[in-house]
Amino acid sequence: MPETLRADGRIVEEDWILVPYPPSNAPRPKATGKAGLARNTGEPAAPAEVLADLAVPATGKVIVPFALWQTRRAELQARFDAGDLALWLDACEEVETLRDAVDLAAVPLLALDFPKAGDGRAYSSAALLRGRFHYRGPLWAIGDVQRDYFAFMFRCGFDTLLPRAGRYTRAQLIDAVASLGLFPHPYQGAVDDPLPLWRRVRRSPEAHATQQ
Amino acid sequence: MYRYDAYDQALVDARAAQFRDQTRRYLAGELTEDEFRPLRLQNGLYVQRHAPMLRIAIPYGQLSSAQLRALARVARVYDKGYGHFSTRQNLQLNWPRIADVPDILADLAKAGMHAIQTSGSCIRSIAADHLAGIAADEEVDPRPFAEILRQWSSLHPEFSQLPRKFKFAVSGAKKDRAALRVHDVGLAFYKDGAGEIKVRVLAGGGLGRTPALAVTLHDALPWQQLLNYCEAILRVYNRYGRRDNLYKARIKILAQSLGAQKLREQVNAEWAHLQDGPSTLTGEELARVSAFFAPPPYEATGEEAATLARLQSLQAGQPGFAAWLQRCVHPHKQPGYRAVTLSLKRAGRAPGDVTSDEMEAIADLADRYSFGLIRSTHTQNLILGEARLDTLFDLWLDAHARGLATPNTGLLTDLICCPGGDLCGLANARSVPLAWAVQERFADPARLSDLGDIDLNISGCINSCSHHHIGHIGILGVDKEGSAQEWYQVALGGNQGVDASLGEIIGRAVPAEEIPGILETILAVYLDARQPGERFIDTFRRIGIAPFKARIYGARERKDQEARHA
Numbered sequence: 001m002p003e004t005l006r007a008d009g010r011i012v013e014e015d016w017i018l019v020p021y022p023p024s025n026a027p028r029p030k031a032t033g034k035a036g037l038a039r040n041t042g043e044p045a046a047p048a049e050v051l052a053d054l055a056v057p058a059t060g061k062v063i064v065p066f067a068l069w070q071t072r073r074a075e076l077q078a079r080f081d082a083g084d085l086a087l088w089l090d091a092c093e094e095v096e097t098l099r100d101a102v103d104l105a106a107v108p109l110l111a112l113d114f115p116k117a118g119d120g121r122a123y124s125s126a127a128l129l130r131g132r133f134h135y136r137g138p139l140w141a142i143g144d145v146q147r148d149y150f151a152f153m154f155r156c157g158f159d160t161l162l163p164r165a166g167r168y169t170r171a172q173l174i175d176a177v178a179s180l181g182l183f184p185h186p187y188q189g190a191v192d193d194p195l196p197l198w199r200r201v202r203r204s205p206e207a208h209a210t211q212q
Numbered sequence: 213m214y215r216y217d218a219y220d221q222a223l224v225d226a227r228a229a230q231f232r233d234q235t236r237r238y239l240a241g242e243l244t245e246d247e248f249r250p251l252r253l254q255n256g257l258y259v260q261r262h263a264p265m266l267r268i269a270i271p272y273g274q275l276s277s278a279q280l281r282a283l284a285r286v287a288r289v290y291d292k293g294y295g296h297f298s299t300r301q302n303l304q305l306n307w308p309r310i311a312d313v314p315d316i317l318a319d320l321a322k323a324g325m326h327a328i329q330t331s332g333s334c335i336r337s338i339a340a341d342h343l344a345g346i347a348a349d350e351e352v353d354p355r356p357f358a359e360i361l362r363q364w365s366s367l368h369p370e371f372s373q374l375p376r377k378f379k380f381a382v383s384g385a386k387k388d389r390a391a392l393r394v395h396d397v398g399l400a401f402y403k404d405g406a407g408e409i410k411v412r413v414l415a416g417g418g419l420g421r422t423p424a425l426a427v428t429l430h431d432a433l434p435w436q437q438l439l440n441y442c443e444a445i446l447r448v449y450n451r452y453g454r455r456d457n458l459y460k461a462r463i464k465i466l467a468q469s470l471g472a473q474k475l476r477e478q479v480n481a482e483w484a485h486l487q488d489g490p491s492t493l494t495g496e497e498l499a500r501v502s503a504f505f506a507p508p509p510y511e512a513t514g515e516e517a518a519t520l521a522r523l524q525s526l527q528a529g530q531p532g533f534a535a536w537l538q539r540c541v542h543p544h545k546q547p548g549y550r551a552v553t554l555s556l557k558r559a560g561r562a563p564g565d566v567t568s569d570e571m572e573a574i575a576d577l578a579d580r581y582s583f584g585l586i587r588s589t590h591t592q593n594l595i596l597g598e599a600r601l602d603t604l605f606d607l608w609l610d611a612h613a614r615g616l617a618t619p620n621t622g623l624l625t626d627l628i629c630c631p632g633g634d635l636c637g638l639a640n641a642r643s644v645p646l647a648w649a650v651q652e653r654f655a656d657p658a659r660l661s662d663l664g665d666i667d668l669n670i671s672g673c674i675n676s677c678s679h680h681h682i683g684h685i686g687i688l689g690v691d692k693e694g695s696a697q698e699w700y701q702v703a704l705g706g707n708q709g710v711d712a713s714l715g716e717i718i719g720r721a722v723p724a725e726e727i728p729g730i731l732e733t734i735l736a737v738y739l740d741a742r743q744p745g746e747r748f749i750d751t752f753r754r755i756g757i758a759p760f761k762a763r764i765y766g767a768r769e770r771k772d773q774e775a776r777h778a
Contacts (some may be wrong), residue, residue: 038455094451118250118333120373124450132485145385148234148251152369172242179233182226185219187363188439190370194490196439197363198497203217 003170005161007154009177011170012123016086016109018142018162019056019064021046027086036116039093045090051132054138063088063140066098081106088142091121095128100205112158117149123156130157147176151183157191213274213585214218214359214504216324222367224321227328231255239311243461250373254334256327257313260284266305266313270588272340272358272382273301277575277584282323284571290316295571295629297556297564299679301339301588302330306635328366332459333374333461333553335365341383341390342589344552345505346597348543352384352401352409357438358499360493364439371446375453376461378446379418386710391590393417393426394682394711396463397445401435412478415445416467416475423714424464427472429479435498437483439491444483447603448475463653482513485525492519508583508598513548519602526605528588533608535619535657541604548601554611555618556627559651563629563643564592573614581607582748590679591628593621603712625651628679632672632689639672641689641698646670646724649757653728663735666748667708682706684749685734686715687727698724704734704760705752719765730764 001013014112045067046054054068056076061087069076079085086109086114089098090190098110110129112122129135141158147168153161189196197203216224238248252259256267268283275283283303287295290312291305291722298304308316320326338358345353361380365371368737371378381390384401398414412432413454417426433441445463454460459718467475512521527534539720542551554574557563566574573595578586581603589595599607611617620626627650630636632643647670654660669683673691680686686703700722722730735748737760742751750761 040456041452045454045641094643112531118369118373119455120333121451121455123370123373124447146247147382148247152367153257155369181248182230183223185222186369187219187366187367189224189490196491197219198491198500201219202498203219 002165003173005150005173007159009180011173011177012160014160014162016061016063017057019054019062020036020066020113021050021054031155038119039092041092043092045093048070053185060084061108062086063109063142065090066093066101072102080106085095088113088140090120091115091119091125095125095133099133102110103136104129104133105110105197107137107197108133109138109140110135111142114143114145114180115148116140118145119144123152126153126157127191131194147172147179150176154180155190155192169183213276214271215354219320220363221324224324224326224328226319227255227326227367228314228317228321229383231682233316235310235314248609250332252310252313253332254329254372255313255317256330257310259638260306260635261729263307264637265419265627266308266316266327267298267300267326267339268295268303268325269330270302270304270325271362272338272344272355272487273342273588273590274340274344274355274587275586277578277586279323279325280571280586281576281577282320282325284568284575286316286319287571288404289319289567291627293329293376293569294565294567296562296663297566297588297592298406299590299592299628299630300330300337301342301624302337304589304631306631308578309526315529331377331401333376334372334378335368335374336377338362338365338585339381339390339395340381341385341388341588342587342591342595343389343542343551343597344382344384345507346544346549347385347387347389348545349387350481350545351403352707353402353505354384354399355398355505356498357435358382358402359501359504360438360497361442363548364442364491365744366442368446371450374446374450375455376458378449378463384611388709388712391585391679391682391708391712393679394419394423394679394708395426396440396449398426399438404432409544410732411435411438413441416464416472417465419681420462421674422462422468423457423676423681424468425714426433427466427467436493437487440489441483442480443486443491443575443686444479446477447482452478484659507546508585510546510549510598511600512601513600515605516547516601518705519548523601523604530621532612532617533605535661536608536617538603538616538624538672539619539621550597550599550601551587552553552596552604552611553589553621554596554616556593557620557651558618559616559625559655560648562631563627563647570614570616574616577607577610577614577616580610591626595696619657620660622659622667622697624654624663625660626666627651627668627670628683629670630672630677632670636672638675639689640674640691643670643672643678643689644699645686646687646727648702649724650731653731663739666746667706668731669706679708681714682704682708682712683715690721692721698726700724702727702734704757705749707749718757718761721773727745731766734760 013167020184145163214714236242237303381395383390395419400412412425413430471613502508520719522599540553583600587595591656633639669680670687671678671680692699
């Protein structure tokens with residue numbers, strides 16, 4: 001059972017099982033040039049044969065790819081209705097498509113994938129799910145979830161973070177939790193607090209911290 | 213200028229502490245090279261050819277004398293006693309040790325400075341008109357908006373991992389001195405017929421491998437919507453900018469593939485959701501930030517005419533002063549005041565380089581002549597923006613004594629040049645020795661002055677740190693596999709400003725030693741064709757590239773033929 005980090009700093013053992021794509025489908029660096037970070041937005045998350053062959057554990061609570069849900073819905077609907085099937089979105093998939101395909105109020109859990117820490121699309125996806133589509137359920141960050149970005153993820157509306165298995169020791173996670181409060185007064189609004197600093201506090205021009 | 217309050221200070225202090233911890237984890241092997249890279253880049257730290265390079269932010273090019281002294285100290289204690297002013301108006305240290313960088317950032321934080329987002333795939337430090345707030349042709353001081361944008365973009369959680377770097381430039385003047393049209397976003401502030409501040413929002417410009425001029429997204433954005441609109445642009449870019457290929461990841465590529473109309477529609481559709489949201493700027497917030505940029509306590513200076521006449525009389529015995537007045541002194545909003553360029557383009561010195569001693573001397577000059585205020589320019593010079601007209605002779609004497617009064621602003625030897633292959637890990641060519649060769653060849657002041665305004669930009673590689681695409685003459689170091697020589701390609705007709713244009717390549721690349729000769733030929737074509745009052749770029753635009761090509765490559769081909777027949 002995977003361990004996640006919650007927004008309140010708790011480390012929690014989860015009863016959800018994440019169903020990833022097989023490794024062969026992971027984004028590959030291109031042969032030439034500097035590149036190949038990921039698929040572009042709007043490209044299919046996985047080829048049809050990968051979706052057809054993907055094995056889903058027969059029992060338990062599972063988080064399956066959104067593309068899998070779209071292609072094998074009949075087979076999975078009962079588990080979804082029972083609240084035992086959740087969905088994860090690849091970074092190249094648009095949250096609008098998800099919103100149009102699924103009743104967000106009925107999904108037990110959503111997860112957004114970071115194929116690489118440097119692929120920041122899921123931040124925008126999370127912000128839209130929370131801010132515009134009013135999704136109130138659990139929102140997980142999965143994939144290349146690195147501790148130096150935990151605070152950004154929480155700010156964008158994720159409430160649960162699942163780093164790659166084995167990436168961090170428990171001590172390291174606890175250390176990361178301690179650093180979550182480093183920036184208690186961010187300048188800009190985000191999902192956690194939509195008000196910019198200058199609407200949150202009174203910034204007096206008289207009270208300068210430094211005299212230059 | 214802007215001064216930190218307790219919130220700003222706490223943020224830069226925490227950032228320094230955060231990077232100290234990240235560096236510790238990296239050095240302890242807890243962070244891999246790949247994991248550490250984006251973290252160090254977003255703190256301005258590159259790993260270069262010989263040593264790391266630290267790029268320190270000088271937001272919108274504004275510095276206090278105290279900050280410049282802090283930079284001098286940092287360069288002396290942690291580096292080799294000098295720094296390099298870059299075309300992003302920032303300061304680069306070329307020889308720090310990685311292990312020292314946390315201490316450097318902590319020292320900078322004490323002086324109200326940082327290196328946040330001076331590199332990496334994020335919103336970079338914001339560039340501005342170097343005469344912002346003082347230019348005679350300015351309608352709106354863009355500095356308060358630049359500061360508001362600096363704060364909004366600093367550690368922005370949603371836009372912390374963009375497809376690629378994202379650069380803003382701002383201006384509020386009639387003349388565009390900030391190269392707005394070659395930025396990812398260029399913001400032109402102006403007043404409409406009713407006296408309301410509006411923003412012309414340009415997007416999709418950029419240089420590098422695929423140079424592009426920005427398109428207009430909004431012609432008259434109410435300033436209150438500035439952050440909402442920028443958020444809309446960034447969200448569209450973050451979601452739809454290409455991520456499969458770093459060379460195609462800038463917003464200019466998105467703008468090109470969608471077309472201006474489609475990009476505008478997407479941004480406007482996103483903005484429709486954000487419009488009038490919590491980030492909508494208020495008059496109160498603008499007033500709060502603007503108060504920091506209130507004019508310094510100018511003194512009554514009497515009639516300009518009388519002062520000018522006196523300066524005129526001093527010119528007679530001092531030809532250097534006359535040339536300096538003409539080239540390095542610029543008009544000012546405030547009667548009786550001028551802006552003064554301190555040239556960092558000295559013979560035998562890398563363009564933009566300044567020693568710690570010189571930084572301290574400049575800080576002293578700023579205290580004496582300019583209310584302690586200094587500006588860095590994207591042409592790699594410094595400016596004392598608030599000099600009293602009647603002090604200019606004394607200022608010149610002092611600047612001259614320190615080697616900071618080279619009267620070449622805007623002339624051929626005021627060339628823009630990147631650090632090049634001596635320091636930079638990306639460069640194909642060494643650029644700086646070429647800059648020296650040009651400066652040596654064109655050292656004669658009379659000849660330089662006759663050639664007039666010419667922007668010469670030399671980049672050591674296609675990343676175009678020296679903006680060679682928008683130089684009147686742009687020179688680019690190119691990679692010729694297997695060649696021991698350095699090769700350069702020349703382009704003509706680039707221009708920054710309201711009528712920005714991208715240079716046209718004149719022909720095949722040539723070895724470095726031929727460049728000064730080619731420059732001679734280019735300038736000879738110009739002088740032959742020049743009509744009275746025409747600058748180089750004017751003549752070029754009138755006659756086109758053909759006469760230049762013919763003279764350069766025609767002569768070379770004849771030479772080749774003669775060599776074959778001989």
